[in-house]
Amino acid sequence: MPTFTDRLAAAVLEKRSPLMVGLDPRLAQLPDPVRPAGGATLVEAADAYRLFCCGVIDAVADFTPIVKPQAAFFEQLGPAGMAALGAVIEHARGAGLLVCVDGKRNDIGSTAQAYADGWLGDQSPWKADALTVSPYLGDDSLEPFTKVAAERDAGLFVLVKTSNPGGGLFQDRVSDGQPLFRRVGEHIESLNAAAPGEHGYGVAGAVVGATYPEQLAHLRAAMPHTWFLIPGYGAQGGTAADVAGGFADGGLGAVVNSSRGVIFAHEKRGGDWQDAVRAAAEEAAAELGEASGL
Amino acid sequence: MPTFTDRLAAAVLEKRSPLMVGLDPRLAQLPDPVRPAGGATLVEAADAYRLFCCGVIDAVADFTPIVKPQAAFFEQLGPAGMAALGAVIEHARGAGLLVCVDGKRNDIGSTAQAYADGWLGDQSPWKADALTVSPYLGDDSLEPFTKVAAERDAGLFVLVKTSNPGGGLFQDRVSDGQPLFRRVGEHIESLNAAAPGEHGYGVAGAVVGATYPEQLAHLRAAMPHTWFLIPGYGAQGGTAADVAGGFADGGLGAVVNSSRGVIFAHEKRGGDWQDAVRAAAEEAAAELGEASGL
Numbered sequence: 101m102p103t104f105t106d107r108l109a110a111a112v113l114e115k116r117s118p119l120m121v122g123l124d125p126r127l128a129q130l131p132d133p134v135r136p137a138g139g140a141t142l143v144e145a146a147d148a149y150r151l152f153c154c155g156v157i158d159a160v161a162d163f164t165p166i167v168k169p170q171a172a173f174f175e176q177l178g179p180a181g182m183a184a185l186g187a188v189i190e191h192a193r194g195a196g197l198l199v200c201v202d203g204k205r206n207d208i209g210s211t212a213q214a215y216a217d218g219w220l221g222d223q224s225p226w227k228a229d230a231l232t233v234s235p236y237l238g239d240d241s242l243e244p245f246t247k248v249a250a251e252r253d254a255g256l257f258v259l260v261k262t263s264n265p266g267g268g269l270f271q272d273r274v275s276d277g278q279p280l281f282r283r284v285g286e287h288i289e290s291l292n293a294a295a296p297g298e299h300g301y302g303v304a305g306a307v308v309g310a311t312y313p314e315q316l317a318h319l320r321a322a323m324p325h326t327w328f329l330i331p332g333y334g335a336q337g338g339t340a341a342d343v344a345g346g347f348a349d350g351g352l353g354a355v356v357n358s359s360r361g362v363i364f365a366h367e368k369r370g371g372d373w374q375d376a377v378r379a380a381a382e383e384a385a386a387e388l389g390e391a392s393g394l
Numbered sequence: 395m396p397t398f399t400d401r402l403a404a405a406v407l408e409k410r411s412p413l414m415v416g417l418d419p420r421l422a423q424l425p426d427p428v429r430p431a432g433g434a435t436l437v438e439a440a441d442a443y444r445l446f447c448c449g450v451i452d453a454v455a456d457f458t459p460i461v462k463p464q465a466a467f468f469e470q471l472g473p474a475g476m477a478a479l480g481a482v483i484e485h486a487r488g489a490g491l492l493v494c495v496d497g498k499r500n501d502i503g504s505t506a507q508a509y510a511d512g513w514l515g516d517q518s519p520w521k522a523d524a525l526t527v528s529p530y531l532g533d534d535s536l537e538p539f540t541k542v543a544a545e546r547d548a549g550l551f552v553l554v555k556t557s558n559p560g561g562g563l564f565q566d567r568v569s570d571g572q573p574l575f576r577r578v579g580e581h582i583e584s585l586n587a588a589a590p591g592e593h594g595y596g597v598a599g600a601v602v603g604a605t606y607p608e609q610l611a612h613l614r615a616a617m618p619h620t621w622f623l624i625p626g627y628g629a630q631g632g633t634a635a636d637v638a639g640g641f642a643d644g645g646l647g648a649v650v651n652s653s654r655g656v657i658f659a660h661e662k663r664g665g666d667w668q669d670a671v672r673a674a675a676e677e678a679a680a681e682l683g684e685a686s687g688l
Contacts, residue, residue: 265534
């Protein structure tokens with residue numbers, strides 16, 4: 101099997117779309133046809149999340165190579181929510197989409213190994229193609245993820261520069277003339293440069309927010325072997341112009357996540373909720389495809 | 395209800411034990427009576443984890459105020475593992491123990507809110523008393539956790555200085571004469587100093603490894619309103635002498651985690667596995683009780 105980044109590159113090229121659709125279900129925002137009545141049990145709410153996310157997947161599959169279910173919203177519903185997450189991943193894979201679980205996991209060595217084993221690849225129970233990972237615990241905590249990802253043709257995206265306003269408090273701290281996020285990026289790039297896939301990207305991607313376009317462009321230049329996951333586009337304020345600097349020549353090297361702007365498109369557009377989602381995904385894919393230079 | 399740290403302090407004093415027992419089940423190390431035959435399904439493995447962890451809880455309940463199930467090992471078994479985690483938390487609470495889920499979660503604002511809502515307190519589906527949290531995303535990502543914890547008399551433990559050898563790569567980077575982990579600690583201490591409970595500790599605890607005793611003692615002095623969760627004692631190499639500097643006068647202010655050294659005690663001690671676990675917990679509690687000055 102090709103590596104995760106090679107599969108991602110092929111899917112981006114095929115669909116001419118660097119759009120990643122974030123599956124962030126929230127009970128209060130579900131469209132009427134899938135929203136349970138007030139006072140839903142956890143099991144009813146989890147079933148609504150499953151129905152909603154599977155409906156979103158069906159609506160966006162033509163316009164996006166990859167979806168990103170947000171673990172937090174499923175965890176919020178307890179074990180029933182986690183079962184729904186499993187069903188959503190399975191549905192997305194059945195629709196031919198890649199799946200990156202947004203869990204921002206990590207731990208020390210043997211525990212990180214359990215996360216990597218548990219989430220990544222066909223052999224795992226969850227069968228995700230990729231997982232988001234936090235770098236605070238250092239290089240030995242990232243190693244099990246890169247190793248398992250390489251063995252299973254899966255991927256990971258390590259937090260480098262996040263899209264939230266407070267992200268800079270620790271990420272921007274400068275040592276030896278270099279902010280922490282640049283140091284984290286440098287470490288990831290070194291792993292990827294040692295083992296690039298056919299399209300030139302290694303297994304360890306980087307999360308770099310659309311809300312810091314200058315740093316994004318700078319990191320793009322400094323990390324040529326690293327695929328970016330760019331959050332912050334759309335509802336969080338990042339524009340297509342803001343993310344343009346995140347792509348490499350030829351339009352590869354990044355996927356741009358949109359969650360609320362696509363999945364809750366019925367709130368603004370009205371009409372059939374899946375039609376609204378489909379239209380929003382098509383528009384975002386076209387806008388981002390143009391910005392990327394694909 | 396008293397705050398989480400006040401309940402923790404009361405339980406530590408009652409049991410004269412600052413021992414925290416880490417519930418890190420691993421299939422290959424389960425004692426014979428609860429280990430499924432080779433080729434167990436995920437559901438069978440998850441049921442074995444549940445049986446094992448509940449058996450550990452029953453064996454250690456007299457000697458520990460708090461248990462720490464490691465989310466990674468349950469997640470590794472897919473949705474069935476998460477159902478087992480729910481059952482283990484419930485059993486521990488039924489045994490009168492506090493429960494800190496070790497998930498090292500975090501995300502940006504509204505998603506962090508979902509993690510906090512989902513995990514913390516009686517009103518949540520998981521009903522944990524506390525959760526471990528990663529700081530990389532900055533102050534606005536910690537805020538939902540401290541807010542929900544304060545509202546629900548729950549707690550959190552933020553990674554400050556982790557016990558693994560590679561933890562220093564990013565945590566030890568110095569800006570303005572101060573390593574990153576000290577800066578993270580300073581931020582947490584400022585939150586706690588503003589709203590200490592009856593015993594003097596705020597809702598936001600700190601994870602500080604036993605494997606760096608000098609930094610531990612330094613942080614203890616710098617963070618008088620912050621309760622510590624100290625990993626790295628026992629199997630990871632930290633001794634009772636190493637953790638002694640983590641306690642405040644009077645023996646409060648820290649719990650010291652032991653996972654493998656207690657839960658897999660049957661491997662070294664033989665005999666009935668629960669007797670072995672009980673004996674290991676009793677010994678660790680006595681040793682740590684002495685080191686703490688309780």
